[in-house]
Amino acid sequence: MKKYSEMTREELLSEKELLEKRYAEKKALGLKLDISRGKPSPEQLALSLPMLDLINSETENFKCENGFDIRNYGVVDGIPECRRLFGEILDAPAENVIVTGNSSLNLFYDLIAHAMCHGVPGGDAPWCECKERKLLCPAPGYDRHFAVGEYFGFKLIPIEMKNDGPNMNQVEALITDPDVKGIICVPKYSNPQGISYSAEVIERFANLSPAAKDFRIFWDNAYTVHHLDFDGEMDEIPSLLRLAEKNGKSDMVYMLGSTSKITFPTAGLAAVASSAANTADIKRMLSFQNIGPDKINQMRHVLFFKNLDGVLKHMRKQAEVIRPKFETVLTVLKEELGETGIAEWNSPKGGYFVSAELLEGTAKRTVSLCKEAGLAITGAGAVYPYGNDPGDSILRIAPTFAPVCELPQAMEIFCISAKLAAIEKLL
Amino acid sequence: MKKYSEMTREELLSEKELLEKRYAEKKALGLKLDISRGKPSPEQLALSLPMLDLINSETENFKCENGFDIRNYGVVDGIPECRRLFGEILDAPAENVIVTGNSSLNLFYDLIAHAMCHGVPGGDAPWCECKERKLLCPAPGYDRHFAVGEYFGFKLIPIEMKNDGPNMNQVEALITDPDVKGIICVPKYSNPQGISYSAEVIERFANLSPAAKDFRIFWDNAYTVHHLDFDGEMDEIPSLLRLAEKNGKSDMVYMLGSTSKITFPTAGLAAVASSAANTADIKRMLSFQNIGPDKINQMRHVLFFKNLDGVLKHMRKQAEVIRPKFETVLTVLKEELGETGIAEWNSPKGGYFVSAELLEGTAKRTVSLCKEAGLAITGAGAVYPYGNDPGDSILRIAPTFAPVCELPQAMEIFCISAKLAAIEKLL
Numbered sequence: 118m119k120k121y122s123e124m125t126r127e128e129l130l131s132e133k134e135l136l137e138k139r140y141a142e143k144k145a146l147g148l149k150l151d152i153s154r155g156k157p158s159p160e161q162l163a164l165s166l167p168m169l170d171l172i173n174s175e176t177e178n179f180k181c182e183n184g185f186d187i188r189n190y191g192v193v194d195g196i197p198e199c200r201r202l203f204g205e206i207l208d209a210p211a212e213n214v215i216v217t218g219n220s221s222l223n224l225f226y227d228l229i230a231h232a233m234c235h236g237v238p239g240g241d242a243p244w245c246e247c248k249e250r251k252l253l254c255p256a257p258g259y260d261r262h263f264a265v266g267e268y269f270g271f272k273l274i275p276i277e278m279k280n281d282g283p284n285m286n287q288v289e290a291l292i293t294d295p296d297v298k299g300i301i302c303v304p305k306y307s308n309p310q311g312i313s314y315s316a317e318v319i320e321r322f323a324n325l326s327p328a329a330k331d332f333r334i335f336w337d338n339a340y341t342v343h344h345l346d347f348d349g350e351m352d353e354i355p356s357l358l359r360l361a362e363k364n365g366k367s368d369m370v371y372m373l374g375s376t377s378k379i380t381f382p383t384a385g386l387a388a389v390a391s392s393a394a395n396t397a398d399i400k401r402m403l404s405f406q407n408i409g410p411d412k413i414n415q416m417r418h419v420l421f422f423k424n425l426d427g428v429l430k431h432m433r434k435q436a437e438v439i440r441p442k443f444e445t446v447l448t449v450l451k452e453e454l455g456e457t458g459i460a461e462w463n464s465p466k467g468g469y470f471v472s473a474e475l476l477e478g479t480a481k482r483t484v485s486l487c488k489e490a491g492l493a494i495t496g497a498g499a500v501y502p503y504g505n506d507p508g509d510s511i512l513r514i515a516p517t518f519a520p521v522c523e524l525p526q527a528m529e530i531f532c533i534s535a536k537l538a539a540i541e542k543l544l
Numbered sequence: 545m546k547k548y549s550e551m552t553r554e555e556l557l558s559e560k561e562l563l564e565k566r567y568a569e570k571k572a573l574g575l576k577l578d579i580s581r582g583k584p585s586p587e588q589l590a591l592s593l594p595m596l597d598l599i600n601s602e603t604e605n606f607k608c609e610n611g612f613d614i615r616n617y618g619v620v621d622g623i624p625e626c627r628r629l630f631g632e633i634l635d636a637p638a639e640n641v642i643v644t645g646n647s648s649l650n651l652f653y654d655l656i657a658h659a660m661c662h663g664v665p666g667g668d669a670p671w672c673e674c675k676e677r678k679l680l681c682p683a684p685g686y687d688r689h690f691a692v693g694e695y696f697g698f699k700l701i702p703i704e705m706k707n708d709g710p711n712m713n714q715v716e717a718l719i720t721d722p723d724v725k726g727i728i729c730v731p732k733y734s735n736p737q738g739i740s741y742s743a744e745v746i747e748r749f750a751n752l753s754p755a756a757k758d759f760r761i762f763w764d765n766a767y768t769v770h771h772l773d774f775d776g777e778m779d780e781i782p783s784l785l786r787l788a789e790k791n792g793k794s795d796m797v798y799m800l801g802s803t804s805k806i807t808f809p810t811a812g813l814a815a816v817a818s819s820a821a822n823t824a825d826i827k828r829m830l831s832f833q834n835i836g837p838d839k840i841n842q843m844r845h846v847l848f849f850k851n852l853d854g855v856l857k858h859m860r861k862q863a864e865v866i867r868p869k870f871e872t873v874l875t876v877l878k879e880e881l882g883e884t885g886i887a888e889w890n891s892p893k894g895g896y897f898v899s900a901e902l903l904e905g906t907a908k909r910t911v912s913l914c915k916e917a918g919l920a921i922t923g924a925g926a927v928y929p930y931g932n933d934p935g936d937s938i939l940r941i942a943p944t945f946a947p948v949c950e951l952p953q954a955m956e957i958f959c960i961s962a963k964l965a966a967i968e969k970l971l
Contacts, residue, residue, distance in 0.1 A: 122614045147736070154617070156616055157616065159613065160550040162606075162613070162615045162616065165615075166600070166601040166603075168599045169599055169601060169603075169840070170600045170601050172596055173593070173597045173600070174593040174594045174596060174597050176593075176596075179589075180954075186586065186812070187810060188557075188589045188808045188809070188810055189583055189584065189589065189809050189810060190581070190583055190804075190809040190810065191810075201599055218834075219834070219837070219838055220834050220835060222833070222834055222835060223833055226832060226833040226834070227833075230657045230658075230661055230762045231657075233660075233672075234657055234660050234661065234672065234696060235695070243672070245660075245661065245670070245672045259713045261835075264832055265832050265833075267660060268662070268832045345920040355912075377617075377835075381615045381616070381835050381837065381838060381840065382615070382616050382836065383614060383615055383616060383617065383618075383837070383838055383839045384615070384618040384838045384839070384840040384841060405653060405688075405691055405692050406649070406650055406654075407645075407646070407647050407649055407650040407653070408647060408649060408688075408804075408809065409809065409810050410646070410810070411646055411810055411811045411838070411841070412810045412811070413596070413808065413810055413811040414811065414838070414841075473704070509615050
């Protein structure tokens with residue numbers, strides 16, 4: 118088969134006719150498919166249900182390691198055994214870890230709100246007083262990260278994503294502006310491209326010398342144990358906190374993580390690992406904000422996993438559930454689009470997404486065609502700050518939530534739509 | 545026995561000698577007693593343990609009323625059945641209730657942070673732009689409320705507490721200042737005095753006409769179902785939200801509540817009931833902050849209580865546990881201080897505290913004597929903004945956490961210390 122770009126007008130028209138026929142057939146099925154959000158499937162959630170049995174009315178000992186009753190007030194920074202568990206997950210010393218809340222998004226939001234109202238160590242004013250505040254946003258990236266930045270009045274500056282992470286020349290140039298207060302990253306199996314930052318890129322992060330003394334790297338390591346093939350290739354990245362610590366720059370770092378996609382999105386745990394000064398600052402904030410997180414849920418997680426090894430064994434089971442879904446997505450993409458020359462995509466080794474780069478100017482049209490045929494997909498542009506994809510070409514596919522039997526249909530609709538949009542553009 | 549104020553110097557000296565002997569005896573016991581914080585006791589916590597069995601690995605249906613999987617993302621405002629439950633507890637329409645987090649303190653903090661960064665309906669700027677912002681603080685009150693206000697840079701203005709609630713003449717006069725952005729209240733079984741606001745006071749709250757268009761009443765109804773005697777006298781107060789709604793002023797109201805002292809302080813639920821505009825505003829905030837609260841824990845509470853009647857039955861059991869403790873406190877206070885004329889105290893019908901008003905200028909000294917004899921008690925002044933009790937006379941007694949067998953000793957130490965401090969002052 119010829120590439121679309123090499124086809125004559127007649128060949129394109131005839132291809133279009135075939136595609137329109139297939140599209141009409143799919144549409145007539147009245148399907149309701151969804152590959153829009155990175156949500157665990159019910160099969161994945163079921164793997165964590167035994168955790169709910171571990172603390173109950175028969176439990177005899179409700180004391181955590183430091184002697185507190187896990188049912189009562191106190192321990193704002195999280196029970197010691199759970200801080201240790203997250204220390205292993207995030208690759209940070211347990212004493213630099215605070216466990217609180219149920220999502221890293223919430224922690225990111227609260228840390229931004231905290232910096233806005235009170236400032237952070239190293240700064241001399243709350244961020245709200247910086248009227249031209251800016252946030253660097255490697256893009257494509259996570260739409261909800263961008264939304265938080267925009268909500269708090271930051272100017273969002275897109276940073277080019279390369280195969281080994283953000284364009285660090287660009288980052289290093291931009292942080293000479295003292296109004297640039299931070300950067301938000303997903304350093305491993307990134308959302309949506311599945312890119313893991315290289316050691317060299319991370320070393321450059323650990324060595325940044327920003328003009329703003331209160332600059333922060335929000336390092337959302339949301340997918341750190343989310344490998345797709347535990348017997349195959351897995352990405353590993355160095356600990357930004359440990360590297361920055363060596364450079365005397367650890368105040369710059371907030372490493373975030375959660376069990377949202379390890380146990381339950383609703384009833385998971387979140388944690389932040391940071392420098393001694395930041396940890397003290399966050400603990401002080403928490404001492405005003407609340408009188409302790411849900412320590413019963415923290416203990417459930419500790420009893421269920423015990424340590425990082427337990428987490429990895431659990432994630433291996435999750436990989437068994439979701440790997441076939443990723444394989445289906447990649448197989449259909451290859452079959453349908455492989456020879457057309459109108460699309461490229463990544464084959465991630467972990468995380469929750471496949472990112473497809475379509476012919477320029479066709480992403481929006483593709484989404485609208487998908488929708489009309491009963492397939493929900495994240496809106497075009499969502500992976501860019503302000504929803505502004507300059508090339509109108511990137512779409513994010515989230516394969517985990519849909520039943521595996523629905524994915525071939527969903528991906529066929531996706532590919533037919535992408536091809537139709539491309540031909541409309543080329544004609 | 546004579547009142548201390550009517551004793552001669554010799555009589556006081558002889559009384560002092562007796563007290564010093566008793567004090568030395570208590571001190572020699574090397575006790576470690578604590579009546580400092582309003583914490584549920586282990587017996588109270590045990591009453592809620594069966595709740596933990598209600599969702600487990602055998603549970604078949606994880607759908608809440610609106611069809612969402614309670615294990616997964618979504619439903620930022622709380623599952624409908626739990627909003628209804630809190631609607632009953634707080635006396636507000638379910639559609640005006642949002643359930644999130646695990647303490648009303650956390651909600652208060654988050655709402656203040658939200659107003660600081662984004663402003664609230666009715667206002668035309670974030671509160672951080674109001675440099676002279678002020679918060680009215682009925683006092684004696686809750687130290688952690690004051691701490692949050694101070695942390696966010698509000699000038700705290702104490703409001704006199706009368707027997708039926710705050711001095712409303714003072715409140716009405718002060719809100720003519722547009723920099724007065726809010727007032728923080730515990731309207732029922734108040735912390736620490738156990739005062740329930742009268743219907744007349746609450747009607748005046750519902751009718752306030754503050755100069756600040758974004759003025760807010762933070763109505764922390766933390767003890768609404770915390771009666772001490774379910775067969776005796778119980779206070780009831782009208783719903784501020786419903787009254788304000790009638791006056792077209794419901795945007796002024798945030799009614800807060802939690803199950804921190806109903807189920808588990810660590811793993812309870814919190815809720816806010818407010819106007820339609822505020823509810824939409826909070827829901828929008830939450831849609832940036834997170835992707836749903838802990839719905840599994842919400843469902844646990846719903847299954848455990850079913851409705852307000854279930855909550856009240858549960859609180860009756862709690863009252864059986866804590867009423868003897870309050871009785872012990874009041875008995876010892878009466879025996880030891882009743883005829884001395886150096887102290888007055890309340891006999892609360894609910895809540896978590898007994899508040900004692902000692903001879904002016906003796907509260908700090910009393911606390912220090914208690915401490916020396918092995919009794920931890922909340923610091924003098926804590927119940928006032930900035931820790932500044934103008935009369936140095938109010939102390940808060942928290943009877944719930946200590947084992948009932950320890951309370952007579954603890955209260956004896958308290959009374960001996962108060963009497964010694966009074967005599968030192970009078971001599």
